[in-house]
Amino acid sequence: FRILPCCLSFCSVDSVEDEMEIATVRHRPEALELLEAQSKFTKKELQILYRGFKNECPSGIVNEETFKEIYSQFFPQGDSTTYAHFLFNAFDTDHNGSVSFEDFIMGLSILLRGTVQEKLNWAFNLYDINKDGYITKEEMLDIMKAIYDMMGKCTYPVLKEDAPRQHVETFFQKMDKNKDGVVTIDEFIESCQKVSNDKLI
Amino acid sequence: MAAGVAAWLPFARAAAIGWMPVANCPMPLAPTEKNKRQDELIILNVSGRRFQTWRTTLERYPDTLLGSTEKEFFFNEDTKEYFFDRDPEVFRCILNFYRTGKLHYPRYECISAYDEELAFYGILPEIIGDCCYEEYKDRKRENAERLMDDNDSENNQEGSMPSLNLRQTMWRAFENPHTSTLALVFYYVTGFFIAVSVITNVVETVPCGTVPGNKELPCGERYAVAFFCLDTACVMIFTVEYLMRLFAAPSRYRFMRSVMSIIDVVAIMPYYIGLVMTNNEDVSGAFVTLRVFRVFRIFKFSRHSQGLRILGYTLKSCASELGFLLFSLTMAIIIFATVMFYAEKGSSASKFTSIPASFWYTIVTMTTLGYGDMVPKTIAGKIFGSICSLSGVLVIALPVPVIVSNFSRIYHQNQRADKRRAQKKARLARIRVAKTGSSSAYLHSKRNGLLNAALELTGSSDDEQHISKSTSLIESQHHHLLHCLEKTTNHEFIDEQLFEQNCMDNSMQNYPSTRSPSLSSNNGGSTSCCSRRNKKTTHLPNSNVPATRLRSMQELSTIHIQCSEQPSLTTSRSSLNMKSDDGLRPNCKTSHLTTAIITIPTPPALTPEGESSPHPTTNISTTCSNIVKVSAL
Numbered sequence: 001f002r003i004l005p006c007c008l009s010f011c012s013v014d015s016v017e018d019e020m021e022i023a024t025v026r027h028r029p030e031a032l033e034l035l036e037a038q039s040k041f042t043k044k045e046l047q048i049l050y051r052g053f054k055n056e057c058p059s060g061i062v063n064e065e066t067f068k069e070i071y072s073q074f075f076p077q078g079d080s081t082t083y084a085h086f087l088f089n090a091f092d093t094d095h096n097g098s099v100s101f102e103d104f105i106m107g108l109s110i111l112l113r114g115t116v117q118e119k120l121n122w123a124f125n126l127y128d129i130n131k132d133g134y135i136t137k138e139e140m141l142d143i144m145k146a147i148y149d150m151m152g153k154c155t156y157p158v159l160k161e162d163a164p165r166q167h168v169e170t171f172f173q174k175m176d177k178n179k180d181g182v183v184t185i186d187e188f189i190e191s192c193q194k195v196s197n198d199k200l201i
Numbered sequence: 202m203a204a205g206v207a208a209w210l211p212f213a214r215a216a217a218i219g220w221m222p223v224a225n226c227p228m229p230l231a232p233t234e235k236n237k238r239q240d241e242l243i244i245l246n247v248s249g250r251r252f253q254t255w256r257t258t259l260e261r262y263p264d265t266l267l268g269s270t271e272k273e274f275f276f277n278e279d280t281k282e283y284f285f286d287r288d289p290e291v292f293r294c295i296l297n298f299y300r301t302g303k304l305h306y307p308r309y310e311c312i313s314a315y316d317e318e319l320a321f322y323g324i325l326p327e328i329i330g331d332c333c334y335e336e337y338k339d340r341k342r343e344n345a346e347r348l349m350d351d352n353d354s355e356n357n358q359e360g361s362m363p364s365l366n367l368r369q370t371m372w373r374a375f376e377n378p379h380t381s382t383l384a385l386v387f388y389y390v391t392g393f394f395i396a397v398s399v400i401t402n403v404v405e406t407v408p409c410g411t412v413p414g415n416k417e418l419p420c421g422e423r424y425a426v427a428f429f430c431l432d433t434a435c436v437m438i439f440t441v442e443y444l445m446r447l448f449a450a451p452s453r454y455r456f457m458r459s460v461m462s463i464i465d466v467v468a469i470m471p472y473y474i475g476l477v478m479t480n481n482e483d484v485s486g487a488f489v490t491l492r493v494f495r496v497f498r499i500f501k502f503s504r505h506s507q508g509l510r511i512l513g514y515t516l517k518s519c520a521s522e523l524g525f526l527l528f529s530l531t532m533a534i535i536i537f538a539t540v541m542f543y544a545e546k547g548s549s550a551s552k553f554t555s556i557p558a559s560f561w562y563t564i565v566t567m568t569t570l571g572y573g574d575m576v577p578k579t580i581a582g583k584i585f586g587s588i589c590s591l592s593g594v595l596v597i598a599l600p601v602p603v604i605v606s607n608f609s610r611i612y613h614q615n616q617r618a619d620k621r622r623a624q625k626k627a628r629l630a631r632i633r634v635a636k637t638g639s640s641s642a643y644l645h646s647k648r649n650g651l652l653n654a655a656l657e658l659t660g661s662s663d664d665e666q667h668i669s670k671s672t673s674l675i676e677s678q679h680h681h682l683l684h685c686l687e688k689t690t691n692h693e694f695i696d697e698q699l700f701e702q703n704c705m706d707n708s709m710q711n712y713p714s715t716r717s718p719s720l721s722s723n724n725g726g727s728t729s730c731c732s733r734r735n736k737k738t739t740h741l742p743n744s745n746v747p748a749t750r751l752r753s754m755q756e757l758s759t760i761h762i763q764c765s766e767q768p769s770l771t772t773s774r775s776s777l778n779m780k781s782d783d784g785l786r787p788n789c790k791t792s793h794l795t796t797a798i799i800t801i802p803t804p805p806a807l808t809p810e811g812e813s814s815p816h817p818t819t820n821i822s823t824t825c826s827n828i829v830k831v832s833a834l
Contacts, residue, residue, distance in 0.1 A: 028266070028269055028271045028323070029271065029274075031270040031273065032270065032273045032274060044278075046274070047274050047275070047276070050274040051274065051275070051286075054274075054321070058317060058320045058321040059320055071213065074210070074213045074679065074682065075683070075686070076636040076637070076639050076640045077640045077694055083219075086219075087219070090219075111218055119218055120222075122218065123218055123219055123221065123222055126219045127219070127222070140223070143219070143223075144223065147220060147223075147686070147689060147690060148690055148692075150686060151686065151687075151690055151692055151694070152694070153700070154694065154695050154696060154697055154699070154700040155692040155693060155694060155695065155700075156692065156693040156694075156695040156699065156700070156703065157692065157693075157703075158700075158703060158704070158707070159692055163690070163692075167223065167225070167690070168223075171222070171223045175222075188222070191222075192221070192222045
């Protein structure tokens with residue numbers, strides 16, 4: 001994809017009289033046919049997705065701030081910024097700090113139309129915060145805390161301080177078969193497939 | 202929920218896949234789409250107005266939306282049109298750009314709306330033609346100033362930022378006295394001392410009373426000691442203030458270069474210099490001159506007065522106009538002084554002794570002061586004198602409106618800033634209300650949904666089921682998403698009042714909480730927010746009748762025993778009933794057996810005591826070991 005940096009000049013902080021030209025980066029996605037071939041969506045679905053995407057981000061890319069804002073509208077009661085941060089890193093496959101429409105479509109294609117294996121792969125990628133191929137207990141704890149943060153304060157029953165930790169204890173023991181302190185992708189997929197509760201989507 | 206964000210809902214729902222591996226309970230079923238997904242298109246062009254142009258026209262600029270393949274995303278198969286849900290007025294200008302190569306900026310259009318449209322269509326604003334570029338830049342600058350004001354006031358009024366160290370707190374207190382009472386006190390004290398100092402300087406020179414010796418003394422010399430003490434006190438306060446500001450400033454170098462700090466220094470230096478040099482008589486002349494600088498203390502008031510700051514800012518921003526005024530005045534003065542000198546050279550006893558001496562006459566005449574200490578006597582001198590006064594009026598009148606309009610613009614902007622702050626508060630309140638609205642919508646539908654489920658189970662009539670069917674698909678999907686989150690964490694969303702009530706109930710140790718139909722799937726630990734212990738687990742099935750009954754019925758249909766929770770009565774009963782059910786999932790196995798173990802020996806009446814154990818985790822660990830034994834049995 002082509003990224004067009006427009007006038008890249010800096011804005012002066014001291015006085016407003018200086019010309020404030022902000023660097024803008026515009027991004028145009030690949031052609032519709034190409035995306036249709038690469039993902040599992042039809043043309044119509046891609047059209048609808050792109051329109052929504054472009055409406056929120058006219059410049060064609062989502063940066064983390066916008067992402068967090070959008071996500072927080074779905075979870076009004078809690079604080080979804082941490083989970084949105086992890087999600088953003090999972091979508092931003094080339095780690096350049098922004099999610100383009102291609103990244104978005106690739107991620108969605110896996111999540112909505114992928115096989116169970118692919119979905120679990122994606123979930124593993126989400127949990128593995130530093131992308132080193134192993135999920136440690138700390139990483140899982142971070143994710144869990146982020147999920148619990150989304151619940152907010154007004155829950156029933158009242159959220160205890162160590163609820164995430166207990167949650168993690170249980171699941172980590174279950175997943176870590178060889179008790180080496182980390183969960184690899186195979187252990188992850190194996191333990192999740194046993195549960196087979198893919199009823200979400 | 203905003204309509205635009207609704208388009209992101211499939212993404213948010215998909216992202217919930219991250220919760221599944223660690224969910225304690227099975228996810229609820231997704232709502233089915235009753236009707237096929239409709240295109241939300243209305244078959245029109247740019248919001249109804251059809252524009253027609255050749256394809257090659259658009260392809261002239263291939264790096265924009267319309268000129269590239271990006272527009273295929275907006276193609277509508279049925280009507281073979283490209284539909285854009287944007288403003289048709291602005292689109293007219295944009296299409297003209299493709300046709301003529303020149304982008305114009307319509308004056309009636311709002312600058313930010315225009316910018317947004319340009320961003321959408323991928324066009325750089327720099328392409329705007331010369332005819333409209335000035336206007337565009339001016340409006341953009343105004344908008345930027347307005348936004349900067351907004352940001353400044355926003356930063357100043359942000360709620361308490363917890364992790365400010367002493368330096369930052371002090372700096373905030375100095376810059377904005379309304380942040381704390383201490384800052385306000387400091388503000389008023391310094392203001393008072395500035396006033397005292399200025400008044401002292403003024404009164405010092407007033408002659409007050411005679412002293413034996415027939416000399417009129419100014420008060421400064423008569424009460425020298427008192428004035429000296431006052432001066433010392435003021436200077437000490439100013440010094441302390443300056444040093445504190447210097448300490449608290451985020452960038453000391455920038456602070457020392459700023460105008461206010463220079464004024465501060467200039468205000469207090471004369472005193473110290475005077476202290477050092479009191480004994481030298483020959484430099485006392487210079488010392489007296491230095492006292493003049495004490496009057497600069499009055500400029501310290503500009504920190505206290507918004508209007509003064511505006512005036513200063515105006516003068517700074519009109520520097521070029523002021524410079525022009527000065528330059529043209531100088532030119533005119535020199536011309537007319539020369540002319541008057543040579544015209545009056547002939548007359549005797551003329552006051553116009555030299556050209557520089559004529560400067561005084563020219564200035565006084567051009568500014569229409571006319572003191573009359575120098576008047577021309579020759580006819581030529583009088584003619585040129587009148588031309589001088591007429592042109593003076595013109596030269597001075599020209600740049601003044603520019604300065605005045607600048608001042609007025611900045612002043613009004615400041616007035617508007619206050620209005621904007623109030624509007625922003627209202628806007629934030631509206632956003633908050635919308636947020637609580639959406640969350641309460643979810644809670645409301647949940648209650649309705651549960652009611653419907655109960656009705657279904659008890660086989661009552663179908664008409665009540667239609668109560669909650671009025672929510673749109675998007676709403677039901679959003680609620681489903683929130684429901685999944687609840688299931689993942691095993692906690693429920695409730696509204697504020699229930700939450701407060703819960704806390705209060707739990708804090709009373711005397712009687713068990715009526716909410717402890719925490720027998721449902723959805724509860725986490727049984728300990729309360731106020732560190733109570735397990736009284737909550739005693740369940741009274743008669744409380745909250747519909748919810749309780751529904752929850753227990755839900756239990757019967759699904760398995761959901763949380764590992765860490767204290768087992769409660771109904772759970773144990775139902776789980777005992779269902780022990781033979783092999784739909785158990787691995788992650789619930791442990792707790793299931795835990796329940797069985799604990800509740801078998803204890804009779805129901807003694808359950809509260811039986812369940813009181815110090816810590817949930819130790820409970821689990823002890824029972825974990827027991828599990829092995831039991832299953833072995």
